[in-house]
Amino acid sequence: MLKKRSVEKKEEKKPPTEEEMLKILSGADKKDYERICAEYGFTDFRGILKKLKEMKKKEEVEMVRVLKPLEDITAKAGTNVIFDTILELKDPNIRMQWFLGAELLRLQYSHGKYEAKQMGTKHMLCISSVSLSDMGTYTLQVGDKRLSARLSVIDEPLKFLSDFKPKKVTERQTAMFEIRLSKKTDAPLIWKVKGKEVKRDEKFDVSLSEDGLTYTLKIKDVKVSDTGDYTISIGDLTATVPLFIERIPITFTSHLKNTHVQERGKAHLECEMSSKDVHIQWLKDGCDITASRRYIFMHEGRRAEVIIEDCELTDEGEYSVVCTQDNDPHKYVTSANLTVDERFASVKSGLSDAQCPTGSSTELCVVLDDEKVDGVWLRDGVEISELSGVQVVKQGAVHKLVFSGLTEAHEGKYTFKAKGAESEAVLTVADPPEIDSSVLDLLGAEPVTVKAGQTATIKIPFKGKPLPKVTWYKDGVEVIEDERTKVERTADGTSLVLSRCVREDSGAIMLRLKSDCGTAVANLHLNVIDHPRPPQGKVEFLELSGKCITMKWKAPRDNGGNQVTSFVIERRKADKKSWTRVGEVDSSTTVFSDDKVEEGQTYQYRIRAVNAEGISDPLETEEVCSGEPIEPPGTASQPQVSNITKNTMTVSWAPPSYDGGAPVLGYILERRKKGSNMWVQVNKELLTDTKFMVDGLVDDVEYEFRVTSENRAGAGSPSTISNAVLAKDPIRESFVDSLIFFVSLSLWISII
Structure with missing residues (x-):
C-alpha cells in the first residue's frame, strides 16, 4: 500500500530591520556591503549606506569627550594663571593646539611665557606674569573639538610704597635711595638732582630689583657738592628727597718725618691727608713760606710735598703743614725737622777696564755721589790737557772721558781723581773676529751642493786681531781631520775640504771663530745629492682578488737630496727569475693597482724610487696570490x-x-x-x-x-x-618611591 507523502510548507525568511542591518554591516568590509544586503534581502541599499556613514561619523566625534570645559579667569596684573580642562581621549597622540584669539601660541618660542602641561586626563595652559596685553579668548583645539575661555586682567593704579624722609650721609660714604612701586610698569623711572637727570656712571649706580618693583640709586663717594634735593619721576608720579653731607675731620695718614740731607743735596718733606679737598699752608720755624721761590711745593690729591734743591746749611729748621677745609673751622697741623749735614764726595760707580776695536767710539765713566764736585783725568800718571780724539765731559755727578776713532795711541792706564774719591782702569785696542756680511748672506741664501763622489771645498775669509781659534762643526759635532777631511787656516781665512763626498756628509756646517775679544759664527748647509734610498717598510696589500692586486708603501726616508719624481713597480711570477715593469706612478701617491693579473697566480713585486740622480735599490714584497675573493662583510654586533x-x-x-x-x-x-x-x-x-x-x-x-x-x-x-x-625623558626617582623601597628592604631584612 502506498503511503501518502506529506508536503512540508516552506517558511518564508523575513528580511532584517534597519537597526539589525547596521550591526551586520558595521563589522564587514566596505566592498562586501552590496552582497551582504542582497543575501539578507535588504533592498534600501542607499539608505542603509547613509545611516552607516552617519553612525561612523558619530563614533569619530566621540574620539574626544569633554569631562570639564575651560572656564573664564579674572586675574590681577603680574600674577600667574592656569587654564585647565579634563578630557577623555581615545587617541593619546591626538594633536592639541592653543590659540589666543585667532593666533596660534608657539609655546617653544615664548621664553617661558606660556607652558602646556598634562597630568593624566587634565590638560593645562600656564601663563606667567599676565599683563593687559594677555587679555583675550584662549582656545584649545583637540581634533574637531574647540574649547574656549576668556582671560580678564585687572590693572591697579601705580603708586609709591616708600617713605620719603631726608637722608643724612657722612662724606665719602655711599648714599642710597630705594623707591618701591606698587606694581611693574614699562614707564621709565628718572632720577634728577638740581634739575639735571642722573645717568649711570662711575659716580651714580641705578638698578632695578629682580621683581621689577624696587628702584635703587647709589651715590658713591659723596662730597659736599652732592648736597641737594633728589627728585624721582615715573609716569605722573613725582617725589623729592633731600640729601645732607657731614664733613669728616682731617687726619694725617702719613705725617711729616724728620729728614737728614747732605749739603747741596735734595730734601723731600711730604705728608698725606685723609682728604684731597683741603687748603695747604707751609711754615718754616713758624713763618709762612708758601710764596717763597726757594721751595718747590706740590699738592696732588691727598699728598702734599715740599722739595728743597741744592740744600744749604741755612735750610735747617722746623717745617709745618697747616690744613683747612670748607665748612670746617678747625686747623690740622703736622711738623718735622730738616737737618743739613756737610759731606765729601765718594765714588758711586767706578771705572772698568775696556777692550775696544780700532776706529770705534768708547768712553770711560765715573759716577760720584755729589754732582757739585769736580775732578781731573790722568793718563799713565800725567794729567790730560789735550789729546786728539778725546773729550772730557761732566754731566752732574757723572764724569766721562769720550774717545772717537780709537787708535793704539790711546792705549794706557787712566785715572780720575776728585776730593775724597779716586778710580782707575786700563784701555786696550783689540779687534774681534769678523766675517763679511755679504759672505754670510751668500752662505745662508743657498746650500753648498755637490754630487756624491766629488770634493766639497768651503772657503770663508775673515778679519781679526789677534788671530782667532778656528773650529768647524757638522750637525753640532766638532769636525776632526782624517784622510777625507782637511781644515786649512791662513791669516785672513779658513777652508774645509771634504773629498769623495757621500750622502751622509750632508748637514748643517758651522764655522766658529773665537778670541779674547769676541766670537764670529758662519752657518751654511752642505747638500750631497745622490739617488734616493729604497721605499720604506713592509708593503701593505689593500686588495688581493682574482682581477686586481692593490698595494701601498711608504716614501723613502731619504730622497737623496732631490725630490722623488716617481715610483717604478715591477713584478715576476713566483716560478720566474725575470722582472717585468708593470707601471710607474707619480711621487704624490704611494698606492698602485695591478689589474692585469691571472686569477690564482702567485706574484712577487718590487718598488723603486726615482729622482734626477737615478733610481733607488728595490723594496721587494712577499709572494702573494691573486685568487682570494672579496665578499660582503659579516654581521655587526647587536645595537x-x-x-x-x-x-x-x-x-x-x-x-x-x-x-x-x-x-x-x-x-x-x-x-x-x-x-x-x-x-x-x-x-x-x-x-x-x-x-x-x-x-x-x-x-x-x-x-x-x-x-x-x-x-x-x-x-x-x-x-x-x-x-x-x-622614547621618553628620564624621570627622577621620587622621595615616596625611595621611602617605599627603604621600608620594603627593612621588612625583608627583619623576616630573614
Whole structure:
C-alpha cells in the first residue's frame, strides 16, 4: 500500500530591520556591503549606506569627550594663571593646539611665557606674569573639538610704597635711595638732582630689583657738592628727597718725618691727608713760606710735598703743614725737622777696564755721589790737557772721558781723581773676529751642493786681531781631520775640504771663530745629492682578488737630496727569475693597482724610487696570490641604545669580526616601531662611525634598531635587532618611591 507523502510548507525568511542591518554591516568590509544586503534581502541599499556613514561619523566625534570645559579667569596684573580642562581621549597622540584669539601660541618660542602641561586626563595652559596685553579668548583645539575661555586682567593704579624722609650721609660714604612701586610698569623711572637727570656712571649706580618693583640709586663717594634735593619721576608720579653731607675731620695718614740731607743735596718733606679737598699752608720755624721761590711745593690729591734743591746749611729748621677745609673751622697741623749735614764726595760707580776695536767710539765713566764736585783725568800718571780724539765731559755727578776713532795711541792706564774719591782702569785696542756680511748672506741664501763622489771645498775669509781659534762643526759635532777631511787656516781665512763626498756628509756646517775679544759664527748647509734610498717598510696589500692586486708603501726616508719624481713597480711570477715593469706612478701617491693579473697566480713585486740622480735599490714584497675573493662583510654586533629622551636616542655597535676581504666602507642604520614590519633607514649616507644619534622620534613610542655593514662587494646581513626602547625623558626617582623601597628592604631584612 502506498503511503501518502506529506508536503512540508516552506517558511518564508523575513528580511532584517534597519537597526539589525547596521550591526551586520558595521563589522564587514566596505566592498562586501552590496552582497551582504542582497543575501539578507535588504533592498534600501542607499539608505542603509547613509545611516552607516552617519553612525561612523558619530563614533569619530566621540574620539574626544569633554569631562570639564575651560572656564573664564579674572586675574590681577603680574600674577600667574592656569587654564585647565579634563578630557577623555581615545587617541593619546591626538594633536592639541592653543590659540589666543585667532593666533596660534608657539609655546617653544615664548621664553617661558606660556607652558602646556598634562597630568593624566587634565590638560593645562600656564601663563606667567599676565599683563593687559594677555587679555583675550584662549582656545584649545583637540581634533574637531574647540574649547574656549576668556582671560580678564585687572590693572591697579601705580603708586609709591616708600617713605620719603631726608637722608643724612657722612662724606665719602655711599648714599642710597630705594623707591618701591606698587606694581611693574614699562614707564621709565628718572632720577634728577638740581634739575639735571642722573645717568649711570662711575659716580651714580641705578638698578632695578629682580621683581621689577624696587628702584635703587647709589651715590658713591659723596662730597659736599652732592648736597641737594633728589627728585624721582615715573609716569605722573613725582617725589623729592633731600640729601645732607657731614664733613669728616682731617687726619694725617702719613705725617711729616724728620729728614737728614747732605749739603747741596735734595730734601723731600711730604705728608698725606685723609682728604684731597683741603687748603695747604707751609711754615718754616713758624713763618709762612708758601710764596717763597726757594721751595718747590706740590699738592696732588691727598699728598702734599715740599722739595728743597741744592740744600744749604741755612735750610735747617722746623717745617709745618697747616690744613683747612670748607665748612670746617678747625686747623690740622703736622711738623718735622730738616737737618743739613756737610759731606765729601765718594765714588758711586767706578771705572772698568775696556777692550775696544780700532776706529770705534768708547768712553770711560765715573759716577760720584755729589754732582757739585769736580775732578781731573790722568793718563799713565800725567794729567790730560789735550789729546786728539778725546773729550772730557761732566754731566752732574757723572764724569766721562769720550774717545772717537780709537787708535793704539790711546792705549794706557787712566785715572780720575776728585776730593775724597779716586778710580782707575786700563784701555786696550783689540779687534774681534769678523766675517763679511755679504759672505754670510751668500752662505745662508743657498746650500753648498755637490754630487756624491766629488770634493766639497768651503772657503770663508775673515778679519781679526789677534788671530782667532778656528773650529768647524757638522750637525753640532766638532769636525776632526782624517784622510777625507782637511781644515786649512791662513791669516785672513779658513777652508774645509771634504773629498769623495757621500750622502751622509750632508748637514748643517758651522764655522766658529773665537778670541779674547769676541766670537764670529758662519752657518751654511752642505747638500750631497745622490739617488734616493729604497721605499720604506713592509708593503701593505689593500686588495688581493682574482682581477686586481692593490698595494701601498711608504716614501723613502731619504730622497737623496732631490725630490722623488716617481715610483717604478715591477713584478715576476713566483716560478720566474725575470722582472717585468708593470707601471710607474707619480711621487704624490704611494698606492698602485695591478689589474692585469691571472686569477690564482702567485706574484712577487718590487718598488723603486726615482729622482734626477737615478733610481733607488728595490723594496721587494712577499709572494702573494691573486685568487682570494672579496665578499660582503659579516654581521655587526647587536645595537645598544643610550642617552634616551622623548625625541632622541644614541645607538652604538661594534664592527663585524669579518670584513669580507675588503675594508668596511660604512654602516646602514634602520629603525622601526615595535610590532611593525616596516624598517626605515635613518641615515642618507653611509655612517663611518659606530655611534649615531637618532632624532625625530615620537614621544612614548617603543623603537627597535638594526645595523648593516657594507664594503666594496656590497652590504652584508643585518645585525641582531636591538632591544625595544621607549622614547621618553628620564624621570627622577621620587622621595615616596625611595621611602617605599627603604621600608620594603627593612621588612625583608627583619623576616630573614
